[in-house]
Amino acid sequence: MVFTSTAFLAFYAAVFTLYWLLSRAPRARQLQNALLLVGSYYFYGFVHPWFCLLIASSTVVDYACGLAMGRFPRARHAWLVVSLAFNLGLLGVFKYYDFFAKSFADAAGLFGWELQPIELLLVLPVGISFYTFQTLSYTIDVYRGQLQPRRNLFDFAVFVSFFPQLVAGPIERASRFLPQLEQVRRWSWAALFPALELIVGGYLKKLVVADNVGTYVDEIFELQAPTLALLAVGTLGFAVQIYADFSAYTDIARGIAKLLGFDLIRNFRSPYLAVSPSDFWRRWHISFSSWIRDYLYIPLGGSRVRTPLGFLGVLLVSLGLSGLWHGAAWNFVLWGVYHALLVFAYHQLKLGGRWEPRSRPSRAISISVMFVWTLLGWLLFRTGDIAWLGGALRHSPVGMSGVDGSAAAYTLALVLLYSSPMAVQGLVERLPSAAASSLGAFLRGAFLAAALVAITLFAGDGSNDFIYFRF
Amino acid sequence: MTDPTNHRISEPAGSATARVLAGLAGAVIVVAGATFAAGPPRKELITHDDALPYRTDRKGRTDTPFEILLAEQKPEVVVVGSSIVACAFDEAAFEKQIGMEALDLTVAGSMSATWYLVIKNRIAAANPPPKYCILGFRDTYLTVPEYRADGGYKQIVDRYVDGPEPLLDRLAYLSDLGPLEYTLRRYWAPAQRKSEIVERVEGFVKADATGFLLGHSPDEMRAAVDVVFADDRKQPSKLTKKQRRAAKLAMGNYFDFESELPESFLPEMVRICREAGIQLVLMRMRPRRNAEFPDDRSHFPTALKVDLPRYERALEAYLASESVPLLDFSEDDRIPFEWFANGDHLNREEARVGFTELLSEAFLALVARLEAQKKD
Structure with missing residues (x-):
């Protein structure tokens, strides 16, 4: 079900x-x-x-x-x-x-x-x-x-x-x-409004954002030889899709559990605002990454190991197995290994662990750089066929002009269109809570209604399964 | 993104009732705004769009309505179906081979909702009606009334609507909906205009706005997308968008013929033809399964190996009980895979000639059998 x-x-x-x-x-x-x-x-x-x-x-x-x-x-x-x-x-x-x-x-x-x-x-x-x-x-x-x-x-x-x-x-x-x-x-009546926000927001992210963006992502990843521009747009779209899809499930789960009187763990904390790979894993699929940390990484000696090679070994085992947890395929293992190498590289550059940038500009740069690394990781994750990806990266034209450039721009525009509800949702969540003021209640009520209208209009005929069901 | 449940709750301003009312007011304003913007709800779920491009008839005219073609040609045999039939059927050659006046009434992109309307509002209403109506289909298409009835396909369906069509509304647009969706679709204008709104918004963003930024016209943008995402640029193992949708139908809960039949247009098409004195003949077309499902059936998923044959047997039993003959080409090895232009369609050269000959041969044998039965 x-x-x-x-x-x-x-x-x-x-x-x-x-x-x-x-x-x-x-x-x-x-x-x-x-x-x-x-x-x-x-x-x-x-x-x-x-x-x-x-x-x-x-x-x-x-x-x-x-x-x-x-x-x-x-x-x-x-x-x-x-x-x-x-x-x-x-x-x-x-x-x-x-x-x-x-x-x-x-x-x-x-x-x-x-x-x-x-x-x-x-x-x-x-x-x-x-x-x-x-x-x-x-x-x-x-x-x-x-x-x-x-x-x-x-x-x-x-x-x-x-x-x-x-x-x-x-x-x-x-x-x-x-x-x-x-x-x-x-x-508790006090739990009702936050629970509804989680549930309706979750359905919005799944039915309007993830399913629609996913349609265009699939189009690109099914091409024989997409241009690099198209591949970049497809990967960006996939980053939006997988986050919207997975966090939607978590939000709906947390919302319906809250209505039954339970408080489930929070699973995401703005993962694309991570400043380093370690920071990313503290923000992405938190319940899983903390499980790996507590039951695999630390027991393997990740927090005590002294030599770089030993540390790399622990990372490769922990994050390689994390990749394999996602699916029985080599692209997932590669994705895990890729993240292990990223964490190791940042650590060697003294940017690992709890490192934080000191100024706003350096934070912005760190976030942008990490986002690019994350996208490259998603490219590995999304590609079921490593040979296809290798071929696409080796032989594809850059494709910023002519029909390919237009198609890339077109797809990017649609990805941005269908991502916009998440941006609006992000703004609304920064408003005062409904319990705090009448203005907060008014704006949040309006957002919930707008989300329901958007779901009615933009949800497809039959929703796709949640991506993480496969794992 | 922050978590809505993790907000610090400061001292509430005003009473709880005031805040609930404020929340409701916000919601009501948004819903009222959306309703107002979408205009009044329609009584019928049909619209007319006469701008739909049409095909060329044998006199070289385009856009000739079926009723005019029927009145002019007074055919004895008409052929109905989608592009699957259109690509395989040559009207002139067929006419020559069977020695009867024939008319091609296939509609590209059509499915059972359109076939029902063409039979009811055009063929059965013709004077005189044709003697035979050959209706081409594949797999479960006859009993999936909502398939290709909405979205971009709605224009095709609406072309054959003359007035209120309660059965069309019920089967094609409302039957698959839950009670909430049903009510919204029936009475709430934004939900009724869902496909139109989505197409407008997407069209604006992808063609107009992006085209403006890149200095291209919307048509150039659409053409670029058609080129880049054309079927022949897909990986051969991947399903095209249309095939994926069709495959979903073939994999879904659509194989229980007995339960799907009353919710389909098939019984009505059989009844209408019988009452108009038209012999309905069904023609099952051969599909070339996608590369993911090699045509050797042993590699098919269970749905195609077990469920589809079961469905086909039930359909055949039903047709026999209604005295509707079936010309079955679905497993006909005389239609080689080289004849296919893609997964659904035959090529318009060699295959069209070959298939029309096969159809003529089968049709003449059928006519002879029906005549013999009449004499008996």
Whole structure:
């Protein structure tokens, strides 16, 4: 079920109504959690009911591992291995097996060995990368003694399957989300307006910005030999599309969770205003990048390593795997490696970590330079075919004149047209909040209505899936 | 971009009710403004645009309306369909081969909404009506009434509208909408003019404004875009925009023939032809699947391997029950892949001649069979 479908709106209306009706019942918290659990499994199994078996098995294994770690602390290492092996095993089979089998056969072919890879051709269960990381954060935190193992299986199952953020995040931490599930939730009128702003703003970004810009981006990336000017416009468009698409999902998820009394982690913080690669990763897909930092980068010694080569090694592993998390394809791995090299280079130039420019002009220059690096990264990310990209970069004319120049200008104009709602949204968010003044309420009410009008007019006939569903 | 939920909440000025009313006032002003700008809502969802370019008839005239062609030629056989049929069919050669007066009433870009209107408002209304009406289609096109009915295609549909068309409104424009969208589309002018507004805004930005900045006319801008994004400049493995949309139809929930049939124009087209004394003949065209789906069916996705054949069997059973014959070229190996100019269309040279011969042969055999059945 996707947020942009009518089925989801009907489903959410039913869950929302029942959820708050139950708040008046005795044992309200348990009943509300039970409703969330049933609703989440219905949401997840709406198209492929067997997906529910996978998430249920992950839930039961990690619940049992958590309990076992609490009961047998000396054997907790073994239970962590069980949890890691099971969850990463599922991910490996469903997401990566075919990729590695094919890559292995291709590599063998280079040495003259003809291998026929045995491919499983399994359907990738949506959200498996997200909930696997979410549930792993629980077992690792319990292993580290940072979290008490939970005894209530149902609460834990809701944590793993909570439908607003199940299929495309944000990836919640157990230490942050489980306490919210264990508390009584009360309806708050104060949360209504901010939640509506997140939801309507999310739909605006997805249906008006991302889907429309994506149409033109696809046109360019499907050409045999786009000019460099067109490729640049296509990459800029993709930067807008992926940010609008992904942050839209997060905003809608946060908005609908807020209406149910939950506060989900913020996933983006103006990522294209980053001044350095490290800064970019503190602003982009924050719930994922902080997961990688806490459970991979730091354990690998990223914060302690002394030698440049060691540091580079940790970065390559952490960010290379981050790339691979996005998809079983070499372009994603390259994207991760590219970011690792960027972080390393900035670090060697003493511009890494928490470095900040000292003056406004130097900040503007830093942001512009970093944005160009980010665009080059997106070019790798968007291109499914590295050979095509190599050919396009080697052989394409610059193409600033004639029909190619006109087509590039035309596409740029459309990308800017459909990006403009995000700029307006950015301005509106700087206005006083609706709770602060009547003028703020008036302007924000006007913006919400304008967003709904824009959605009515500019949303396509059938919305595309959110990009991060593929991951 | 900042997070709207992270604003520091200062001491509120005025009461909560005042702020709610202020928010509502802002919203109402915007909606009222949009409604006013879009003008009054239309009672019917149809518009007329006589500026649509048309094709040349056999007397060398352009833009000759179908009703005039029908009145002048009084054909015994008419052929209806989209450019898929138009590219494959040679009216003069067909007429010669079957020995009957024939008329090509194909419309480029058309789909079942247009075919329904052409049959209802032109062919069945002709005096005398033709004896046979051959309607060409492929895959599930007969039962997807909303396909190519809106946006740029609306002008094509509207050309064959003579008055209120409640069935067209319901099936092509409103049937797929949820209750909210339905109400908006029915009664709210901005939603009704959605396609028009989007085309105007996009047209202004991409052709007028950008053209002005670059010193080109809007037509030059459009021509440049047509050249750069032409199908032959695409990677061969990629679907074109139109093919992607068509493929989406072939992959979607469109294969349940029994549930799609009542929501399609097909039963009405069958009824109208029967009541007008016209023998409707359906003609299933051969598609060349895109390079991503080699024509060997074993490589097709499940939808094409399993669902489409199931749909086709159900369609055939329905047509048999309604005594509507089917000329099926969809798997005809006499139409080689070299005949295709692209994924949908045959080339207008060798293929057109060849296909018209195949059609004539099949049609004559059908006529003989129908005549024999009548005698029996």
